[in-house]
Amino acid sequence: MRQRGSVQAGTSLADPCASSRRRRPADEVIYGEVLDAIISHRLPPGTALPEDTLAAAFGVSRTLVRKALQRLAHGKLIELRRNRGAIVARPSVEEARELFDARRLIEPVLVRSAASRIGDAELEALRAGVTREREAFARGDRHELIRLSGAFHCRIAASSGNRVLADFLGELISRTSLVIALYEQPAIWPCSLDEHGRVLEALARRDAAAAAELMRHHLDHCEAQLDLSGEGRAVDLMALFAHARAEPALEAS
Amino acid sequence: MRQRGSVQAGTSLADPCASSRRRRPADEVIYGEVLDAIISHRLPPGTALPEDTLAAAFGVSRTLVRKALQRLAHGKLIELRRNRGAIVARPSVEEARELFDARRLIEPVLVRSAASRIGDAELEALRAGVTREREAFARGDRHELIRLSGAFHCRIAASSGNRVLADFLGELISRTSLVIALYEQPAIWPCSLDEHGRVLEALARRDAAAAAELMRHHLDHCEAQLDLSGEGRAVDLMALFAHARAEPALEAS
DNA sequence: CGCGCCACGACCGTATACAATCATGCCCGC
DNA sequence: GCGGGCATGATTGTATACGGTCGTGGCGCG
Numbered sequence: 001m002r003q004r005g006s007v008q009a010g011t012s013l014a015d016p017c018a019s020s021r022r023r024r025p026a027d028e029v030i031y032g033e034v035l036d037a038i039i040s041h042r043l044p045p046g047t048a049l050p051e052d053t054l055a056a057a058f059g060v061s062r063t064l065v066r067k068a069l070q071r072l073a074h075g076k077l078i079e080l081r082r083n084r085g086a087i088v089a090r091p092s093v094e095e096a097r098e099l100f101d102a103r104r105l106i107e108p109v110l111v112r113s114a115a116s117r118i119g120d121a122e123l124e125a126l127r128a129g130v131t132r133e134r135e136a137f138a139r140g141d142r143h144e145l146i147r148l149s150g151a152f153h154c155r156i157a158a159s160s161g162n163r164v165l166a167d168f169l170g171e172l173i174s175r176t177s178l179v180i181a182l183y184e185q186p187a188i189w190p191c192s193l194d195e196h197g198r199v200l201e202a203l204a205r206r207d208a209a210a211a212a213e214l215m216r217h218h219l220d221h222c223e224a225q226l227d228l229s230g231e232g233r234a235v236d237l238m239a240l241f242a243h244a245r246a247e248p249a250l251e252a253s
Numbered sequence: 254m255r256q257r258g259s260v261q262a263g264t265s266l267a268d269p270c271a272s273s274r275r276r277r278p279a280d281e282v283i284y285g286e287v288l289d290a291i292i293s294h295r296l297p298p299g300t301a302l303p304e305d306t307l308a309a310a311f312g313v314s315r316t317l318v319r320k321a322l323q324r325l326a327h328g329k330l331i332e333l334r335r336n337r338g339a340i341v342a343r344p345s346v347e348e349a350r351e352l353f354d355a356r357r358l359i360e361p362v363l364v365r366s367a368a369s370r371i372g373d374a375e376l377e378a379l380r381a382g383v384t385r386e387r388e389a390f391a392r393g394d395r396h397e398l399i400r401l402s403g404a405f406h407c408r409i410a411a412s413s414g415n416r417v418l419a420d421f422l423g424e425l426i427s428r429t430s431l432v433i434a435l436y437e438q439p440a441i442w443p444c445s446l447d448e449h450g451r452v453l454e455a456l457a458r459r460d461a462a463a464a465a466e467l468m469r470h471h472l473d474h475c476e477a478q479l480d481l482s483g484e485g486r487a488v489d490l491m492a493l494f495a496h497a498r499a500e501p502a503l504e505a506s
Numbered sequence: 507c508g509c510g511c512c513a514c515g516a517c518c519g520t521a522t523a524c525a526a527t528c529a530t531g532c533c534c535g536c
Numbered sequence: 537g538c539g540g541g542c543a544t545g546a547t548t549g550t551a552t553a554c555g556g557t558c559g560t561g562g563c564g565c566g
Binding site: 085 | 549
């Protein structure tokens with residue numbers, strides 16, 4: 001009943017220093033695993049997350065699952081409907097736009113700050129990350145690509161020196177991943193790699209202004225690639241099926 | 254958000270309470286009550302929050318208390334020490350500075366946005382709030398003053414139209430309250446009222462630029478009133494009591 | 507007198523049992 | 537056929553029991 005072997009999936013981007021610790025608490029494992037599954041789109045928005053099933057999946061009781069779900073709900077990554085179970089969150093179009101507005105406000109500042117204080121070691125780690133992004137893209141591994149892309153932004157934020165904002169940005173990035181899952185357009189994609197690379201270059205030459213501007217542009221580009229025009233998942237069923245509706249007081253079949 | 258008066262904690266909830274209202278989920282009550290107690294300084298930083306005691310105080314089992322504490326911990330309002338219980342968080346000086354940096358980044362933008370879209374009703378509510386702040390100050394009710402001050406910032410944020418940032422600012426404001434509890438200097442205080450009033454005036458004439466600038470100035474002022482020079486609570490006991498230490502293997506001091 | 511070990515108490519960590527609630531489908535009267 | 541009410545199954549809500557861990561004080565030994 002105790003399978004504590006296979007729980008060591010990729011390091012969650014919210015907790016960069018998670019490895020090498022002695023016996024991580026089980027609820028954090030669950031939190032991290034589910035978080036990772038959500039942000040890498042293995043659990044699409046709307047997916048039901050029954051406590052029993054998760055408890056069985058992790059080999060623990062519902063108690064721990066509940067704790068993890070509670071935390072995920074606080075971060076707006078799942079919706080906790082009273083008496084009806086949890087589902088992966090489905091951010092509205094408005095929320096999506098607000099998310100990007102928030103990131104456009106925060107990230108350029110963070111990048112600017114990081115440019116003047118980032119160390120060579122971190123720079124190297126960033127470079128390695130971008131390389132892995134390219135590899136993931138080359139072999140068409142979208143899950144991994146999304147995860148790595150988020151990690152890139154997170155790492156830069158962590159180098160900014162402001163943990164408060166960096167933590168918040170981590171939440172925004174996770175939620176952005178949900179937005180992408182919901183509103184991405186099938187066609188285009190290849191740009192963000194180059195853009196990450198360019199931000200990194202500016203960072204490496206400690207060009208704060210350029211790095212900030214590139215980041216802002218990158219975010220604009222990301223948002224532009226989404227289809228935020230319609231009302232998304234909140235489709236009006238009444239309007240959608242109006243043409244097929246049997247009119248209550250209308251004859252004429 | 255907290256307009257619903259203070260519910261007496263400590264009275265047994267076994268009371269039928271069959272009043273007209275449908276009872277709010279117990280865990281939210283606990284969360285709200287503890288949150289309110291923390292931000293109004295009735296629970297100072299460092300205060301222990303044993304699950305048993307809280308459970309008894311609210312007349313519920315530890316299960317619900319744990320849920321509430323979990324959420325409070327996610328918002329960094331309490332520290333959850335493994336196997337050693339929860340205490341009200343004690344933000345470090347660095348965190349305090351980061352908090353203010355974050356607010357200086359976000360709030361002017363939010364105010365600017367609010368200036369162009371706030372309605373007369375909200376404006377009136379804001380005015381009423383400032384009036385109550387003045388009254389609380391007049392009768393020396395610091396708890397209430399702190400609560401109302403936070404509510405003022407929250408309301409403006411809510412009028413900005415960006416819920417994502419407004420929610421985040423709500424967290425920042427709560428944490429700022431902890432910072433004030435830890436680092437406020439005894440002497441000065443009277444300014445923030447006028448500053449709130451001035452921000453409100455600018456808002457009322459839809460002067461976005463002025464409102465943003467006033468808000469930035471207000472935050473500067475608030476931070477300047479704190480004593481963030483020393484290392485705060487993290488006093489080095491070794492150094493503090495060095496003069497009274499019995500030297501283990503050293504003669505002649 | 508000082509130091510380390512041990513036992514105890516307080517508290518949290520987790521599992522499990524049972525009650526409550528919602529959604530769904532069935533059935534019956536019309 | 538159609539609508540409303542009830543039975544039912546699935547799932548969460550809450551309480552409680554038991555075991556584990558940590559901090560602290562006492563005790564005995566050197």
